[in-house]
Amino acid sequence: MNPYPPAAEITSARKVTRRTLLCGMASATLAAMCPRVYAQHAAGVVTPPVRLDDAWLVDQTGQKRLLDDMLSQRITALQTIYTGCSSVCPLQGALFGAVQERVAKIRTRHPIQLLSIGIDPLSDSPSALRDWLARFQAGPDWHAATPALPDVDRIRIALSGSQLPLGNIADHSTQIYCFDANAMLRWRSSDLPRANEICDVLDALGRV
Template structure:
């Protein structure tokens, strides 16, 4: 089991922020959800529900190495889609609820900026992203589509999905995602789960500051060493891996860029070995030609045949 990547404690909603997040949920508290959440902290009478942060981190860590079950969800157009259909490429998974007015939108925009930075390093088709609405039945396909449109999330490999209401608890537990329903919304873990190409949870990147650097570390490891993608030819695969290897995170822009110093060093090394190969090949041919010349018999003259002297 791999350790949690860049583990940071989940951010707890403060009371004044929680009041901004989906105040209308209190109207549906009686029957909207069959359970109150995952990893709820013990509380005295009169205290608001909250996450047990220690338990939430432990649940996230325990999920690493687990194969995600093949749940059926619906995309933003209402079409059924199974999690298993994303196998074959790394997958970034975030949980949101559309009734949140501050935390979930900010986290989603942060993830969007990170994904655009990763596109420049890995390419748009190297991984997929999904955001799952866990507040069912309110996070239906229409609400998820409106959420994506409102926050201008447009990416060809990013989908906003809605699970079945009865699957929410099992789905969130499978990913190690902790949440607790409160009168003003939800107290929940912030972060992104990295799933490998075989559908196994590779790492958890927790915290509200999700950057291209933090997500790029596990994705680079997957694509370069652990689960390199199969492309059309070995040459294309080699070029793709070298391209990913020759990128470095730029803290000023928040994106990955090509490390031209490393590229020049690699080109110089390649040129050196090519030069040495050409020289060694030429030396081998020269010595071979010399051995052939020294091994030829002396030409027989007419005087030698007749036995007459000069």
């Protein structure tokens, strides 16, 4: 049996193309107004889907977990953040907060989760991740975890789908990455997309 659904089954994700373009334009305007330009790489439906190389992460409870295990059997929206960020990461937290409010209304075959990946292992400790989640009133389906330092750039490159320079963590991507229940990366957003756009994709993946 083909584990990947036909293109028609992710029509909702494709329908957001125009909205993605508009969001990208808005994000470009935001970047022009800010002292930093946040790196954005490939955006849209990922064809063919991509499985990230597995890696160990430590979550907000201090538990050591494999990335593949964290993604499997769930529909996941993933973002990269670092807890010491005072510029764009609070916007990312607020974005996931808005998504969190909406996903309760989505009925899917698999549970939906939000995952914030810390990209500064020297500072993104379990306690720092807990504080960051609490700041945005994260519920039980919103998790955070930090990979080991040698795995950070490898994960960021795999998520980006590009060999363009990553830049330092202050210039990290504000894209959202959506995975299906088989832990396959299926969609990349533009920078700082709308909450409704993310929910449309999660809904489409959840019906597969």
